[in-house]
Amino acid sequence: MTSPQMDTSWQQARHLLARAGFGGRRQEIDRWTGLRQEERVTELLAGPSSIACTRPVWLDQSDRQAANRMASREERQEEQIQNREWTRDLIQTWLHSMVAAPDPAGMLRLKMTFFWHGHFATHMQKVKSAGRIWRQLDLFHREAIGNFGTLLQGIVQDPAMLIYLDNVRSHRNAPNENLSRELMELFSLGNGAYTEADIREGARALTGNSIEGNAFRFRPFMHDSGDKTILGQAGIDRAADFVDCILQQPACARFVTAKLWRFFAGETASSAPIEELASVFRHSSYDVKPLLQAIFSHADFHGDGIMGNQIKSPLQLVVGTLRTTQLDGLPEGAMMRLMGQMGQMPYQPPNVKGWPDGRAWIDTSRLLIRMAMAELIQARQLPRNMQRMMMARNVATLRLQPDGLVDTHASPSQQVEQACAVLLPIRPPRELLDDLTERLRTELQAESADAYRLLCGTLMLLPQYQLT
């Protein structure tokens, strides 16, 4: 008898849940197995393109602090400490919302909020105020799978970005070119699609886009209102005109499409269908939904070179692990800390380019941290150094709910098959499964509370688990 997990339809459902989201639970994969691929994609994209970003209770306080110019040095220092805590609080809430995402559609939207953060990368150390970071996160939530043009217009008025790329003091007498350069190189067109003269002219258009406390403020006296010619287009005045001009470039749809393809499909050796997808994006006037529909429905997306060949980002690994195992009992901040150790601390990207992905995630140290997370799930006792790293004094109190992985009424060998199929994109060798089945049988007979921790943890220690 062939198990349902060997079925192509089951594998496709699993793949789409893993890539569009953070990986499906067994029930989610089973439910989608009964649907056609287009029905799955429709379900993913139906409904609003935004997702709620809860307004934090401290927002007004953070805004008041940012607006207060009379604060003493001591007050400023205290505020900085407070804002760092608030920012951590924001990030944790954000990550927990991903773990708690109720359905595939929610997972996709939240995953996209993180894509935009990596695309429009800023660092908390320079942005400082948590209120500004919330405003930016709110923008990413509002346009999660919305419109790229709206996002790009939003980002040139985004207080966090204006600070991060030094535009707040950019003055017509001395325009700062930082935002102008990255707006074209990293956010929209890619290197080579513009000239140094375009950067200089763009910087003039961006002058005046500044902030007042935590809010955007256009300052006419700083703005250079003379004519600019950017990307061959004359008569440009303000930032919004500059962005419109960028959006008219064919390079823009290609660049953003290629980045999204890579985000969902992974670093692939074979040539990617970028032209074809970019034309969908152009024709939708940068609405993200039709592009995602085209990506998820593309035959290449389900090709052998792509399925099971993406190295998980720390986000995918940590959120995915917690969501599928429904792990309970991790200390506050553990997710963020794990991601940080793996090299992807939210709002602390290595630089303005965001995080390099694929194999760049892995070196000896980081792979060990990744595998140590599996150990955390498996082990009853950890060596002291790992406890420190995991912030878990007592890992014995961790609890997982196995129903997202296995049918607990099935036989041990079926349960091992199920857990394997849910957790791993590539099947491990037969002997391992037999061995695991024996261990699970023993643990279940002994009515061990840790039987499923052992099962999951062992599978997560495999190199296959780093892939999706």
Next chain:
Amino acid sequence: MRAFTSALSRRDFLRHGAWLTAAAATVPSFLAHAAKAFADGTALNDHVLVVVQLSGGNDGLNTVVPFADDAYYRARPTLAIRADEVVRLTDLLGLHPALLPLRALYDDGALAILQSVGYPNPDRSHFRSMEIWQTGEPDEVLSSGWLGRLFDHTCTRGEADPTLAACIDDTLNPAIANQVGVGVALRDPERFHALVRFAAGETPGQAETSGSDSPLDFLRRTALHARLAAESIRERTRGIRHHVAYPDEPFGQSLRLISAMIAGGMPTRIYYASLGGFDTHANQAPMHARLLDTLANGLSAFQSDLRQLGCDDRVVTFTFSEFGRRLAQNGSGGTDHGQAAPLFVLGKPVRGGIIGEPPSLTRLNRGDIIYQHDFRSLYSTLLEEWLAADPLHVLGTRWPRLPLIRQT
């Protein structure tokens, strides 16, 4: 001088045969290339560079004190180090009293002080400025570190010995970031080994390996590298007897581990240690004194340990911080972010003394010390004269060299 030796000997390899058979297809080429990486045309010598990163922006003016300059005392009415307290080196300059342990090194000609190091159009953000020092590039944002590029240009991806660089930390420092997979991060060999045993431990499932370059094989190979590195570091540091007592705090212990790894014959060329807390905006005096005390006692113990272990010919150490601090003290008994600052280069191979003029305290840039030496001149000198590498590949340019290394 001893020839390059691979830490991962055939014997090491065979001893863990059972575990390694699993990934056997990829092992021999790794072992062969670990040694070959440095043995080919771009071969480097067996010299070791130790980088000490002082995070937060060390106050250069209270580190190497211009005690003969009135402007210093005018700008720092309560924070200046009194002329009768400094450890006098010349008629113009002296060290902070907490740096007394470095005096002996200076007298031996093993401590160079490079004055006013910085770069054009300095950035006062901790983050960006540290990134500039780590990537070696002020004008462009790079993903690789300056030391990482050293390996990118001398090693083959996936086949380089990861222990060629070691960070005494939880994660790799961005200065080491590279494409070829060099670099291990650890604080304690036994713990590192325990982590590897747990993580890459006796798990089955690595049975089939095709020797191809699929993501799965790449992951298996990396796990194997971690395992071999952990074994090697533990084996080689175990028997080392230190001849001096290191200060019992993390920084001193970092240097102790580095000396054990060097003496144990690790192939590691770059060691990276950090000391944080230099962002002294308020109540600077006691805090800064404590930090400099930690720094000086650690470095002094390290040098004398290396001497007694017979390794001091092979090791050069330098300190840096992302920026110096403002000349004028602020209203909180501290100093704010500044620009250029002096740094230390030390070791037996170093040509001791003071390089450059005392900083001008009247000709300033926005209240800050103006740089005399571009930090890339320091990097260029260390790469070319100490590590026998071509700075062109690492920095894009060969910068004017500084007389820091003794010519033998």
